[in-house]
Amino acid sequence: MARIKQDAPQSAPTTAGGVSLGSTEAAKPASVSTRIPCGPFVLTQHPQLGWYVFEGKIRPDLRRKALDPGMNGATLHSKGAALTAFREKGLTVLDAITAEYLVRAPVPGGFHHHFRWERLIPGTTESRPDLAGYGAWLDTLVTRGHVKPPTPDALYGLLGRLQRSGAPAADIAVVDAALAEADVATIEPGDGVEL
């Protein structure tokens, strides 16, 4: 008795990226993350605003500045103008140590650039962060001189931001303690004014 033929349709040979009839979603390798492609970035720090309480300690609050062609002044051939513009805004730019924090993983359609301490979970868009590792690296930025330690003014600003945004009491206490330790009584009064 004849049976229904179960032969799979023959995949069309294509060049890379071409439409292949065998290229189904289910056939995608489960060994890669399914995140969308994301371009490279450089981390920056604002000396005054760039502090936060991370994992119970005051640490540099870094910002990702996207550097894909067409973003923030970056072009296919140069990112120099973008980096210069960041510095002109007073930001500390961590462009000399990108290899320490910037990694990329292949994803459908390209590469996903991300932090070294973020492990992408294959077959999903999810990831697992290594918070302790990231926190420890943030500390080394200060100890190695890449980022200057927070001034008492920066800590005072951080305290205000935390209080206004309903931050956890434990975070506020950390900044309170740091402020108490910092010598905030050294505010130099200006010359008195007689009317």
Place this chain on the structure above:
Amino acid sequence: MAGEILYSGLGDLRLAETLSTQFMLLLADRNWLGNHPALWDAGDISGTGSTVVKIPQIGLDGYDAAAASSGETGNSANVALTDASITVTVARQTLARETSGLAQITDPGFLTSPTWVNDAFGAMNARMTNMVTALMSGFASSVGSTGVNLSVANFLAAKATLAANNALDSTPLAILASVQMADLMAELATTSGGAVQFLQATADLVQARGIGFQGQFLGVDLFSSNRVPTANSGADYAGGMFTRGAIVTAFGTPYVEDATQQVAIGGRILFERDRTARTDLTAYVSHFYFGAAEGQDLRGVGIVTDA
């Protein structure tokens, strides 16, 4: 009994499967921002002689307040005019698809030019959303705590930050990851008791403001996008709230040279067909010229909360 005509016996008359004439889209975030007024469009670079648009900033109309005279005949001292500038650089963004002749011959109608035109349009929107959302993780100011869900207090703090920076002079736009949006909705539903009102988006508003528009909360337009990047090594999402001028964009109008093979979609996307006769491959290539950059940083505030 014998000789019944069974499906399982009609191997040469039946197919293992037939192709539906309808198809499903694979899951992706297809929300897009449209032309929301919070995005500052610096215009078209076409014919300007440069890929870079420079936007002057001038301290006028209240930047400097007048001062009391130093006396009845006191000399009015000059006040210097403060100026600055920001730039946005346009670059080519692109998508190419390529099909073989055999794939098209056997195709019931999917792999045709209209499909690729729609595909190019969707790809442009996705890329623009990627670029805009990526810029929000660069704002110097931020609210929220690592590993803590987005709260109404965070949202209010973000708006207060904009107000403190004199940046609340136009309708703010907040772009949040869907997880952040869900956290905000959960807090509204469970703790605020309706004391603060969320205006749900209507179909008309979604059409006007773009797919992904969720509504308005406390005077802030809310968009949801899963293209919002992560922060703090993946522990959080870096959504954001900003007003007009925090993010600037510019574009180039593509030049159509051969109308038989090229078309400009909406004046922005150059879509063209490229045949390779020797291999019977047909490529459908689209380009659009677009740039986005941070403008006035203090017009934006990051909303960094649990992922």
